[in-house]
Amino acid sequence: MNEYPSDYHRRLPYGERMAADPLLGGPFFPFEGDLQVVPLADPVLPEPPRAGEPGGTPCPTCVDPEKDAIWADHQWVLKAFQPTGLPMVALMVPREHFRLDNLPDELTATLGPMIQRTAGAIRQIPGVGRTHFNRWGDGSEHFHVWFLARPLGMMQLRGAMIAAWDDLLPSIPADEFQANARTVAAALAERSGAPLGKGV
Numbered sequence: 001m002n003e004y005p006s007d008y009h010r011r012l013p014y015g016e017r018m019a020a021d022p023l024l025g026g027p028f029f030p031f032e033g034d035l036q037v038v039p040l041a042d043p044v045l046p047e048p049p050r051a052g053e054p055g056g057t058p059c060p061t062c063v064d065p066e067k068d069a070i071w072a073d074h075q076w077v078l079k080a081f082q083p084t085g086l087p088m089v090a091l092m093v094p095r096e097h098f099r100l101d102n103l104p105d106e107l108t109a110t111l112g113p114m115i116q117r118t119a120g121a122i123r124q125i126p127g128v129g130r131t132h133f134n135r136w137g138d139g140s141e142h143f144h145v146w147f148l149a150r151p152l153g154m155m156q157l158r159g160a161m162i163a164a165w166d167d168l169l170p171s172i173p174a175d176e177f178q179a180n181a182r183t184v185a186a187a188l189a190e191r192s193g194a195p196l197g198k199g200v
Ligand SMILES: [Zn+2]
Pocket: 052, 059, 060, 061, 062, 063, 096, 097, 098, 142
């Protein structure tokens, strides 16, 4: 690439491998031993379209708004897809297709309360110590917030690597996943909306 978009980009050593040392031995890092970091890739500009953007794949939420939904009210939908290594991994989306930057006032007004309510609902699952949440937004244009249940006392799972642990740990049983989803949906329905979900 000839034209980098900033001095930051121009400084980076593309094609080289960074040392893994800054992460090794850290309390939240789940790997040890001889690790090799992948070579740093060149920037891709313009960036490829996300799902739901012109030229990208269709927006999965708009194609089937209540697929995998475990709860919804007139503004927000909470989805939980399948059993994974954590007691609950859920995705909160507005019913309508917006980005963070064009989310209308009536949705930004309830975004904070919904984060608070969802975090509290997930903490009602037995054995959950804290609810993590994050917004990445690099896969789909439809605004979405991830929630991850951090099991009580599992201090290695603090921080961003909880998403890696979710893939590494054995999946919870299907009936436990469904019970956890029912717990979260019932807690949210105390304030608004209703539980959803076929088979949950
Ligand atoms: Zn959408």
